[in-house]
Every structure is written in C-alpha cells, then in structure tokens.
Amino acid sequence: MGEKKLIGVDIGGTTVKIAFITQEGEIMEKWEIPTVLENEGASIVQDIADSIGSKQAEQSLLHEEFAGIGVGAPGFIEEETGLIYEAVNIGWVNFELSKQLNEATGYPVYVQNDANLAALGENWKGSGEQYKNVLAITLGTGVGGGIVVNGEILNGTNGMGGEIGHMTIETNGGHPCNCGKTGCLETVASATHIARLARERQAESKYLQQLNASEISAKDVYEAADALDEVAQQVLDYVHYKLGMAIANLAIALNPAKIVIGGGVSKAGDRLLNPVRAYFDQYALKRTSEAVEFSIASLGNDAGVIGGAYLVKQGME
Template sequence: MQQWLVGIDLGGTTIKMAFVTTSGDIVHKWEIPTNISNRGEHIVADIARSLDETLVKLNATKEQLLAIGIGAPGPVQEETGTLYEAINLGWTNYPLKQQLEAATMLPVAVDNDANIAALGEMWKGAGGGARHLLFVTLGTGVGGGVISNGTIVRGTNGAGGELGHMTMVVDGGAPCNCGKTGCLETIASATGIVRITNEKLAADEQPSVLRGGEVTAKAVFDAAKAGDPLALQIVDEVTHYLGLALANAANVTNPEKIVIGGGVSKAGDILVEHVTTHFRRFAFPRVAAGAEIALATLGNDAGVIGGAWLAKALAGA
C-alpha cells in the first residue's frame, strides 16, 4: 500500500490540495473554493470533507495518509500551529492545527504560505535542494521565506522572513497594508508596479506605449522588453529596490539560491537580469559570489509540495 503525504495551500479564494509521495511527486491534486463566510468557520470542515471524497474517488483509504502539511496566509505560532491573524479568512488566534487534526484524525503541521512555497522550491523546484535559500514571491503583495541549513526561519512569533515588509523608502513612502509606509511590498508587488507606473504617467507627458491602455505589471514588463523608455525606467526602479532588499537579506543569511516566484516573476529573464545587477551592487562581495538568482519553477504547485515537505518531517517519512 503506497503511503501519501497531504499538502494544502490555503488561500483567500481557493484551497489547493494534493496527495504527494514521500519523494515529492504529486499523485493527485485538486482545489476547492475557500468559504470565508462567518469568519471562515466552514474552512476546516470543507477541507476534511474534500479529503474524504477524494480518497473515495481514487479508491484509496485514510490509512494511506501519513500527515498533513498546510500553509496559511499569516504568521503562525510554530509549536501550537495557531494562526495569529489571517485577515482575508476572518481568523484571529485561530487554532488551525488543533481544529484540522480533530476534523481529519491526522497529524497536522502548519506554517505560513510563503514559507511552504519556499520549502517546495527548495525540495523539488528552482532551489535544487539548496540548504540555504531566500524565497520571495511577487504577487498582489510581496511574501518571503528564509531557509537556513534546510530549516525555515520562523522567528520568535512566526513573522520571520517577511521580506515584503522591509522598509525601502524611509520618508514619504506609500502606505502598506501592514500599517507601515515604504515597504518593499508597495514597490515590487504587482500592485506597487501599477501605482508607480500611474504616478509616472501622470507626472509628465513622456511618450510611452503604456499610455491609453490598461496598466498592469505584465504590460510594464512587456513594454520594457520592447524598449519603451518609460517602462525601462520603471523596471529599473522596481528592481533597484528589490535587488537592495535581497542583498540586505542575503548579507545576513548568505544563501546559495535566491528564488523569485509569484505572478510578477513571469516577466522572466528581464526581471532576473535587472535584479541581479542591483543585487551584486549592494551585496557583500563574498555573499554575491555564493548566490544564484533564479525564477521559481513550481508555479501553483509550490505550496502543496512545501506542505508535503512539512508533513514528511512531521511523519518522519
């Protein structure tokens, strides 16, 4: 009887789930909508029911499942698996580990969603098994994960690796959802890129293909690839701050790999080339010499594979 790990990536819109072998190969993956009504009270029951239904569909049994690893959008108390706060789920001090273990009768490990994506990329993705790795995900916001000697750096209250909330603009920065101003998230996220672009378009009449169309992060990078001067200026500004942030983080952690994921990473080589240029300018030379910057390769599977890594460690598999 083949035994599987369960990897779960809990998001505000969908819950991605997978059965994964102990060597990290996905056997079956699926997703269900996230029901956030009544402050997310149905989420755990929905997960447990979906696991049972999928086992039936695959002619498998609960005995084949070793453990569950789940990533959630917020800081997590490592020992208890309590989610301090997940605004988009309606949870505050929510005992996710306790609730999910009771609902599934399986051991559960809980971590932040960016952390499990980092573990997934380390195990089966662009990290290539690197034991020292920085992961940054550029989407609607900016998330991060720091892996030191194969272990996630969680910190004293679960907020380790919050690269997106490094202050990059000390005075006069844009407000961030975290309550601060000038965070990396306000610059290098898709939202931040759109904000910067709109500000520059409004500031002068510089010709650009970005005028008159829908402004998106993809549009900015596409225009930069085509040589649009304003788009190139924006890309250089964004990657300047991102390269600086990654250099400062790398100077502390001395990683072998720096992996960039999230929707913005689909810009590809132009993003890596610009970030690398700025990173090498700001990083301690020996740190820069040891680090390779690469694009994430697992896409939406990073979270479920990283969740399976957590489950593997919990089960001792």
C-alpha cells in the same frame, strides 16, 4: 497498504491549492477550490476538509492511506501550535488552523507560513537543489519570504522570521501596507503594487493609456516595458532597484548559496531576474555575491503543496 501518502494544502487569497503527493515528492493529483473570504474566512477549513474527502471518495482512496496534512497560509504563524496570529489578506486573527483542520479531517496537521512552505518545496524538489542556505522570495498578491539556514526553515522567536515583505524600503511617504506600516517592500514589489505604481502614471504612458485602469496587471507592465514604453520601464526599474537592494541586505546577513524568486511576478523570468541581480551585485558584498546563484522558482504554483507534503514527511520522522 504500502507507503502512506501525503496531503499538501496551500491557502492563498484567491484559491486554495490541494494535492495528494507521494513520499518521494511526486504529485499524484492536484486541484484548486476558491478561497471563500466571507465572514473572515469562516468556511475555509470545512471547504478544504470536504474537498479532500470527496476527492478521496472519487478515487476510492481510504482515509488511512494518508499520513497527514501540511498546510501553508499567508500570515503570521506560530508554527508549533498552528495558530495564525493574523492573515491580513484572508481575515483570520488568532485562528487555530491546525486544531480546526485536524478536527475537520482527523489527520495530524502541520502549519507553516505559505512563503516558508514554498521555500521548503523548492528546496526539496525544485530550484533550491537541497542547498543548506537558501533565500526564497515569492512575489504575488503580497511579498513573502522563506529563509532556509543549515537546511532548516528560520521561524524566529515567535514565528516572524522571514517576513521580508515587511522590510521598510521607503522611509518618507511610503504607501500604506496591509500590515499597518507604510513603505514595506510589499508596497513596491508585489504584483498588486507594481500594477498600482503603473496606474498612478498611466496618463503619461502611451501603451498603458489604452488599458482599463482597474484591470492593469504586473504582466501588462512588463509587456509595456517590452514594447519600449518609458513609463513602464521606469516603474519596473524602481521595483527592481528596491528589490535588488533589499535582497542584497538580506544576503549580507545570511550568506545564502541560492536565491529563488517565485510567485506570479516571477513569470517575467529573466526580465525580472537580470536587473534584480544587477542591483543586487551593486549593493552586496563582493564575496557574498560570488557565493550566490539566482534562479526563478521551478515548481511554480506547486511549490506550496510540495512543501506541505515535506512538512508531513518531516513530522513522521
């Protein structure tokens, strides 16, 4: 039968990405299913199990040809037990993801926070380039973080390591965050809140005025800034400033060799990276700054599933 294949699953607020992956980290097959949020996400586990089973049948692959499932979910997770304390964007509270997915599929299941998983994926096959000390940041619906220290994901005492989206960056009158606090980094630097900040100033903007307010996206804000729209430029300058300062403070504590930025907002490329790096250099220690390289995540939306496969690979050792 040869080497067993790996299954990577990346649960997001909109879609669940699933992939069959080789031991070398090559994607054999990947696909997506919708994340069904009704009834606090009650059907998600069975949806994943059914989808994996039907894809295996479609490709005439046997259950025993696979070693296990590595899965990432957005939330606060107890890595060793696979318990999700809370996944605010899905509706899970004290949800036994590992146990339920294991019962639904018959596979060993390894669980990590989705941003940690993306960091593992990037570090294995992408922009992390297998450095020992990496800070990975995902800017999507929320803001996630994965911290690799001495080659290992930093989980912390109870699974709360790397929750950089919930660093407080606005102390007075910050916007409410899904976590229950106000003024979190997520309320400024996520795609959701870049769009919100632009909507709040839409009337002042020549470019954004032409758009339907409810449909303004972070991509629109970058395009408006490219078209020299002053409001869009001001909004993005504020986002880049807060993000650069937050990353600088983290880097002072962690001294990484590599900072990788992924998620939907990272599609802005150098328009995001260059100003964030400039603010980073302003606030980081000179020696910290000299040691670090910034890059956009190279695996894109595949980082999570590849990280999931890596979790299984680690678990087999």
